[in-house]
Amino acid sequence: SQTIHQWPATLVQPVGSPLSLECTVEGTSNPNLYWYRQAAGRGLQLLFYSVGIGQISSEVPQNLSASRPQDRQFILSSKKLLLSDSGFYLCAWSQREEGEQFFGPGTRLTVL
Amino acid sequence: DAKTTQPPSMDCAEGRAANLPCNHSTISGNEYVYWYRQIHSQGPQYIIHGLKNNETNEMASLIITEDRKSSTLILPHATLRDTAVYYCIVRPFHQGFNKFYFGSGTKLNVKP
Numbered sequence: 240s241q242t243i244h245q246w247p248a249t250l251v252q253p254v255g256s257p258l259s260l261e262c263t264v265e266g267t268s269n270p271n272l273y274w275y276r277q278a279a280g281r282g283l284q285l286l287f288y289s290v291g292i293g294q295i296s297s298e299v300p301q302n303l304s305a306s307r308p309q310d311r312q313f314i315l316s317s318k319k320l321l322l323s324d325s326g327f328y329l330c331a332w333s334q335r336e337e338g339e340q341f342f343g344p345g346t347r348l349t350v351l
Numbered sequence: 352d353a354k355t356t357q358p359p360s361m362d363c364a365e366g367r368a369a370n371l372p373c374n375h376s377t378i379s380g381n382e383y384v385y386w387y388r389q390i391h392s393q394g395p396q397y398i399i400h401g402l403k404n405n406e407t408n409e410m411a412s413l414i415i416t417e418d419r420k421s422s423t424l425i426l427p428h429a430t431l432r433d434t435a436v437y438y439c440i441v442r443p444f445h446q447g448f449n450k451f452y453f454g455s456g457t458k459l460n461v462k463p
Contacts, residue, residue: 275453281455282438282453282454282455282456283395283438283453284453285450285451285452288450327392329394329395331394331395338383338385338400338442338444339385339397339400340397340451341397342394342395342396343394344393344394345392345393345394347392
């Protein structure tokens with residue numbers, strides 16, 4: 240069966256510090272991968288998606304970037320965090336030909 | 352952007368059926384209706400999806416009106432663990448890639 244991992248589970252970072260969140264998927268190959276952010280009390284906002292290694296599409300301009308160095312690895316990064324980057328970050332995957340997205344447990348980021 | 356309308360909150364007594372409505376009056380012929388839920392501080396969980404026929408699985412039933420402009424998610428015997436935010440999403444099917452837009456959803460409160 241397929242599983243998706245995210246780490247760390249929680250993170251507290253000062254403003255201006257770098258960020259690296261990692262997501263890995265097991266039990267499948269060539270998945271579509273996604274990064275979402277959920278601000279407190281809000282819906283999910285799609286940040287990035289990837290259909291293959293090295294292929295990244297950005298949904299909204301922001302202080303974040305994404306990379307996909309391996310087929311089942313998706314990384315969310317920032318060089319300098321802003322207070323507005325605080326939120327719940329979710330990674331998801333889906334099969335290319337199927338509809339459902341499956342979400343990871345999320346990382347709760349607090350920028351102070 | 353989200354193309355669905357849902358009530359912000361609903362209450363349901365434990366053991367009773369929970370009927371969650373969703374309006375998607377501008378849905379196109381190639382768009383599916385998906386339902387997800389998000390329990391507090393967890394990643395969203397896929398529930399069910401459909402195109403035009405009613406669907407049922409081990410979690411819920413999805414009733415889509417004949418004109419496809421609205422749908423209802425039915426949890427037949429709600430439990431306290433079903434307390435969550437429920438998202439109704441319409442999404443076209445694109446081969447090789449899919450994208451979901453999550454709105455604000457309906458907060459379902461199951462009460463003892």
